[in-house]
Amino acid sequence: MPTRLAISLALLASTALPALAEPVFNRVAAFPVAANLPKETAGELPTSAEIVTASEDGMTLVYSDSPHGGIGFIDITDAHAPKPAGYLKLDGEPTSVAVARGNVLVALNTSESKANPSGRLVAVDLAGHAIGAACDLGGQPDSVAVSPDRSFAAVAIENERDEKLNDGTLPQMPAGYLALVPLKDGTPDCANLRRVDMTGLAAIAPEDPEPEFVDINDQNEVVVSLQENNHIVIVDGASGKIKGHFPAGSVALEGVDAEKDGKLDFTGKIEARPREPDAVKWLKDGRIAAADEGDWKGGTRGFTIFNHDGSVSYESGATLEREVARMGHFPEKRADKKGIEPEGLAKGTFGGQDYLFVLAERGSVVAVYRDTGAAPELMQILPSGISPEGAVTIPSRNLLVTANEADLGKDGGARSHVMIYERAEGEKAYPTIVSIDDKAGNPIGFGALSALAAIEGKPNQFWSVSDSVYGKMPRIYTIDAATKPARIVSALNVTRDGKPAAKLDLESLTPDGKGGFWLGSEGNPEKEVPHLLLHVDGKGAILEEIAFPEKLLESQTRFGAEGVALANGKV
Numbered sequence: 428m429p430t431r432l433a434i435s436l437a438l439l440a441s442t443a444l445p446a447l448a449e450p451v452f453n454r455v456a457a458f459p460v461a462a463n464l465p466k467e468t469a470g471e472l473p474t475s476a477e478i479v480t481a482s483e484d485g486m487t488l489v490y491s492d493s494p495h496g497g498i499g500f501i502d503i504t505d506a507h508a509p510k511p512a513g514y515l516k517l518d519g520e521p522t523s524v525a526v527a528r529g530n531v532l533v534a535l536n537t538s539e540s541k542a543n544p545s546g547r548l549v550a551v552d553l554a555g556h557a558i559g560a561a562c563d564l565g566g567q568p569d570s571v572a573v574s575p576d577r578s579f580a581a582v583a584i585e586n587e588r589d590e591k592l593n594d595g596t597l598p599q600m601p602a603g604y605l606a607l608v609p610l611k612d613g614t615p616d617c618a619n620l621r622r623v624d625m626t627g628l629a630a631i632a633p634e635d636p637e638p639e640f641v642d643i644n645d646q647n648e649v650v651v652s653l654q655e656n657n658h659i660v661i662v663d664g665a666s667g668k669i670k671g672h673f674p675a676g677s678v679a680l681e682g683v684d685a686e687k688d689g690k691l692d693f694t695g696k697i698e699a700r701p702r703e704p705d706a707v708k709w710l711k712d713g714r715i716a717a718a719d720e721g722d723w724k725g726g727t728r729g730f731t732i733f734n735h736d737g738s739v740s741y742e743s744g745a746t747l748e749r750e751v752a753r754m755g756h757f758p759e760k761r762a763d764k765k766g767i768e769p770e771g772l773a774k775g776t777f778g779g780q781d782y783l784f785v786l787a788e789r790g791s792v793v794a795v796y797r798d799t800g801a802a803p804e805l806m807q808i809l810p811s812g813i814s815p816e817g818a819v820t821i822p823s824r825n826l827l828v829t830a831n832e833a834d835l836g837k838d839g840g841a842r843s844h845v846m847i848y849e850r851a852e853g854e855k856a857y858p859t860i861v862s863i864d865d866k867a868g869n870p871i872g873f874g875a876l877s878a879l880a881a882i883e884g885k886p887n888q889f890w891s892v893s894d895s896v897y898g899k900m901p902r903i904y905t906i907d908a909a910t911k912p913a914r915i916v917s918a919l920n921v922t923r924d925g926k927p928a929a930k931l932d933l934e935s936l937t938p939d940g941k942g943g944f945w946l947g948s949e950g951n952p953e954k955e956v957p958h959l960l961l962h963v964d965g966k967g968a969i970l971e972e973i974a975f976p977e978k979l980l981e982s983q984t985r986f987g988a989e990g991v992a993l994a995n996g997k998v
Contacts, residue, residue, distance in 0.1 A: 450778060452795055452809055452827060453856045456847040458509040460492065461836070463499040475843045478523045478570075478817035479830035480531070482553055485821040487512060489531050489553070490830050490845055491521035498524060498533055498551065506826055506847050515556050517549065523571045525580065528613030529553050532580055534568035541589040544601065548582055548608055548615055562617035564606050570640045574647050577613065579664055581649045582606040583638035584622075588655065588723075595723060597655055598635030602626055605638055605651055605660075607667055621667050628672045629656035631701075639722075644709035655723040657701040659715065659733065673737025675702040675717065678727040682869060683745045684752070687763040689899030690927070691872020693752060701725030706772040708783070710798055714740055716783055718769040726765035730772070730785050732803070741802050751790045752870040754808060754858045758789040759874075759897065765789070773827065774798070775820030777850050782806075784827060786815040793818070793829055793848075810857050812844035825850040860906070862915035871918050872897075873904060878935045878947075891915075892946065895932035895956070903936065903944060903967060919967040921946070928969060930956045935991040937998075943970070945998050947988030950975075958987040960998065 460476045476490040476499070488501040488509075498521055500512035519535040526532070531551040538544040544567035550559040566584040573580050586603040588595055605623040609616040625636040632655070639654035647664035652675075660672040677699040685695030703725035704717035713735035719727040729743035748767050751757055761768060771786035781798035793811050796803035812831025819828050827848040834843040862871035875896040882888040887909040893902050901921040907914045921928045935947035942965035950958035958980065962971035975987070991998060 448852065450825075450850050450852050451807060451855050452848045452850050453853065454809060454846055455507050455849045456503075456509050457812065458501055458845045458847070459842045460490065460499055460845060461834075461842050463501075463511045463514040464495075473834045473836065475832040475834055476816075476830035476845045477521075477832045479819050479828055479845060480524045480526050481819050481821050481828065482526055483528065485824045485826070487553065488819075488828060488845060489524050489526065490817075491524050491533070493520050493522065493832075494834075496520060498531065500556070501845060503826075503828075503847065506824065506849060509845070509847060513556055515551060515558075517558075519547065522546075522567075522569050525571045525573045526553065527573045527577050527580065527610050530559065530613040532571055532573065532615065534564075534571040534582055536567050538567045541587065541592070541599070544586045546584070548580065548606075548617075550613070550615055560615050560617060562608055562615050562620055564620075565622070566601065566603065568606075569638065572641045572643050572649075573610070574643045574664055575645050576647065577610055578647070579610055580608045580615065581641045581643055581651075581662075581664065582608065583641045583651060585637050585639060587637060588635075597632035597637075597723065600635060602635050603637045603653075605641070605649065605662060607649075607662075607664060623662055623667050623669070625651070625653065625660055625669075628660060628669070629653055629658035630674060631656045631658070639704075640706045642708050644713075648709075650707050650709060650715050652704045652707045652717065654703050654705055654720075657703050657725060659704065659707065659717065659737070661735070671736070673733070675704050675719075675731070676739070677701045677725070678719070678729070678731075678742060678744065680728065680745045683728065683748060683766065684757065684759065684762040684872070687760060689759065689897060691752070691757060691759060691874070691897060691900065693749060693869040693872060694867070700727055702727050702731060704731070705770045706786075708772045708774050710774065710783065711781060712800065716772055716774070718772050718785060720768055720770040720788070721765050726768070728766035728769065730769050747785065747787070747794055747805075748790075749870050750794070750805065750808060751787060751792055752872055753861050753863075754792070755860065755862070755874045755876075756787075756790045756792050757872060757874070761789045767792075771815060771817050771829075773818035773820050775822045775827070777820075777822050777825060782820075784818055784820070786811070786818055786829065788814050788816065791815065791831075793827070807855050808858070809848060812846050813841055815846075858912050860913040860915065862918075865918075871904075871915055873902070873915055873918070876904070877933065879906075880937050883938070890936060890938070890944070892921075892933040892936050894934060895951075899929060900927050901931045901933050903946075903963075921961075921963060921967045921969065923969045925968075930954075931959070931961075932956055932987075934987075934989050937991050937993045939993065940996070945991050945993060947991040949985070949987030949989065950983065951985040952983055953985065958983060960988065960991065 569585040702719040705720040767787040767790035814833035
């Protein structure tokens, strides 16, 4: 009886235990690709991690570095501490990489000009980095993928347009096509390379298809995006025959920031534009995900999931962009064009769940969606490096990896990085602050927060301001830090004569004790922005502007009033 009682009590106790939280993705490492270059040149040459792939054992990453003309290797035996594993300079511009058994297949652009394109598919030994077989592709390659059974590689031969020629209008010959290259133990069989003609399919410039991205499913079907043509093609990898094709269609958007005006305003509309998809990925049940980046005439700021027959299973519309805005990642300088610019996609199955990852190039984030088979479920949004371009998943190690192409080293900014994320138990580390919607149901836009002041009598509540990044709509924000992440719960526009105050770079604030604020605005003589101390009322209207003394301005720089405080009623 005591034994039965003990077992019963144990079972009761087990039913009372809380359910384990679902694992989450968090960034665990960042690898600056300049670390793969010789020390004497690492700080001088621009680098880029554009497309990234992984060895089949998941221990080595390989990325394409277009501006430097090579491919880099990263040892991720310890994913939390990636190490440089070598760099291989190539004779051309690497545009994409994929692994086939022990080889890295590199799509190499060797074109003399846009009008005279050429390229090769080069096999590089993954272990020794020796260059092996090289196939003449006959045109400029843009994307390469390897079939799941490793029997062939598909290469999108874009023969891209010259954007400076006739305003980039299509057609611009020669036409692009799809190249299918048989593989033998990971080595390209160049003699049996086949071209798949794609002319005459799209309604837009049918004589000049420009394949952008390829992906291959378990049935060896190749999906190809013709970005500028706004078209998607499905090819049988075994026969090279076209199994189907359909236009990508267009989307009109509401509730977006549609004006490049220095303001964050998510009440705008965009008339219907072509999706012009970049990356495409096969999902289960024959569905196809497309990142609707746009290039020539389009771009719809989100992503679409198509059924195999071309009908739309899901359209994200403005939902992802608005979520990115709530995190303070909306790129206002791209508001009139392509917004957050979804460009890359990845997929993977983790813990029995299918995931789709959407990379926003201009938002510098990765959206993590659970693929439900119907409308995908947004699980979290991860911070990436600047301008994420490509990604790869390593489900066997619970890893997601992104390649981030922008290198801002010459401007004193961040270099190009490869980011590593791990799915594990724990809490989401990002974001640390978000905004709620305003009374009209639109995101409170924010970014470049540059000050913090406690609200007296209200624990965990603060005021903040935005700096010159949003200089045409300076704001005072109210923050509730009692939650995790902290929340921006309201925004107050700083105005001059009833209009948003221009030529301000707010860096500091303090309450005036009467419901208003004192604000410090640092100047920039190059942009004719004055150094100011401002007094505003509780509605944000400027009551008083105090310029810095002339004597002080004799040695002014672009830096100024970084802090302001009130003591005994005086500033």
